[in-house]
Amino acid sequence: MKKYLFLGLIGTATIFNSCSSDNDNANDPSEKRVLLSKITTIYYDNPAQPETTVSTLEYNAQGELVKTLSDGRVSIFEYNNGKPVKVNYYNADHTLEYYTSFAYNGEQLVNIKAIYSNPNFNRSSTYTYNANGKLASSTLCQSEDCSHPSISSYTYNGDNISVETYLMGGTISYSNKKEFSYDDQLNPYTNINKYIKIMMEGAYTISKNNYTTEKISYKDNNNGTWIQNQTNTYSIQYNSDHLPVQVIGKQSNGQNYVQYNYEYITQ
Numbered sequence: 596m597k598k599y600l601f602l603g604l605i606g607t608a609t610i611f612n613s614c615s616s617d618n619d620n621a622n623d624p625s626e627k628r629v630l631l632s633k634i635t636t637i638y639y640d641n642p643a644q645p646e647t648t649v650s651t652l653e654y655n656a657q658g659e660l661v662k663t664l665s666d667g668r669v670s671i672f673e674y675n676n677g678k679p680v681k682v683n684y685y686n687a688d689h690t691l692e693y694y695t696s697f698a699y700n701g702e703q704l705v706n707i708k709a710i711y712s713n714p715n716f717n718r719s720s721t722y723t724y725n726a727n728g729k730l731a732s733s734t735l736c737q738s739e740d741c742s743h744p745s746i747s748s749y750t751y752n753g754d755n756i757s758v759e760t761y762l763m764g765g766t767i768s769y770s771n772k773k774e775f776s777y778d779d780q781l782n783p784y785t786n787i788n789k790y791i792k793i794m795m796e797g798a799y800t801i802s803k804n805n806y807t808t809e810k811i812s813y814k815d816n817n818n819g820t821w822i823q824n825q826t827n828t829y830s831i832q833y834n835s836d837h838l839p840v841q842v843i844g845k846q847s848n849g850q851n852y853v854q855y856n857y858e859y860i861t862q
Contacts, residue, residue: 628658629836631783633858639851658862660787672791678704679790697790703728704790722793725751730793730801747796754803770814772821773798775806780837783857805831805839827852834859 631652638646650665659677663670667687673680682695693716698706708719718737725731735745743764750758755777763769775798784792784800792800799806811825825846832841838859844852 628786628862629838629859630654630658630786630862631857632860633856634783635856635858637854639853642850645851654860654862656862658786660791677788679788679794697794704793707794720794727751730796733796749798749801755806756798756802759798768816772812772814774810774812775802776808777802777804777806778831780805780831780833780839783839783859785838805829805842807831809844 633652634650636648636650638648640646648665650663652660653662653664655661659672659674661672669685669689671683671685673682678697678699680697684692684694686692693709693711695707695709697704698708703724704722706719706721709717711717717739718735719741721734721736722730723732729751730749732746732748734741735747737743737745743766745764746762748760748762749756750760755775757775759773759775761771761773782799782802782805784795785803787800795801807829809827809829810823811827812821812823814821827844827846829842829844831839834840836859838857839855840857842855842857844854846852
């Protein structure tokens with residue numbers, strides 16, 4: 596069930612639309628810039644024993660994300676003219692586990708490669724964009740020949756992802772689909788570098804607003820039809836900057852699904 600938790604995504608898939616090389620999601624420099632600094636996530640896979648994770652985010656004077664910390668694991672970001680170019684991922688014992696390098700075509704991020712000391716672990720993610728410059732798909736290759744790619748595809752309604760489809764490649768393939776509806780408030784990741792948000796992927800980080808409902812379906816491999824098997828609703832509390840400070844997701848039976856608590860700093 597693991598949701599699109601910030602640190603989880605930074606360390607997986609892919610392990611950030613196009614315009615200027617600066618962070619065009621940031622506020623005007625003459626105004627205050629509110630930056631996400633801490634995420635506390637409570638998962639209810641086992642309601643009797645909820646699992647809590649805490650992630651912290653640190654920024655430089657330009658408002659660029661430079662460090663994340665989760666469960667003792669550290670990620671360090673490097674930039675060149677507003678574009679992330681490298682991320683180093685460290686184990687809890689401070690040894691380097693792997694690093695990622697970013698490749699661009701003009702102002703579009705087109706590829707991220709994860710490099711390990713053992714090249715058998717290397718992987719890469721490739722990105723495509725729609726006519727409006729928004730992320731259309733990402734393809735994750737776990738091997739050099741990319742024989743079994745996993746592909747995420749995105750459909751938009753304005754600035755929000757309305758449908759997210761995921762195909763997991765392999766000898767036994769699996770597909771799921773998520774359909775979203777949204778509020779009209781900015782989401783917690785608003786002022787994070789746009790390229791980092793592409794790297795993170797997922798509807799919540801890439802979209803402008805906060806989704807309030809989520810319908811999840813899986814594809815029947817026998818006849819190709821989508822079968823909806825889950826509906827989640829989200830209640831959201833906001834701070835004075837109209838950013839979420841708490842999001843509680845519940846399943847259709849009323850049971851808790853996930854809870855996010857967000858904290859911010861102001862520059």
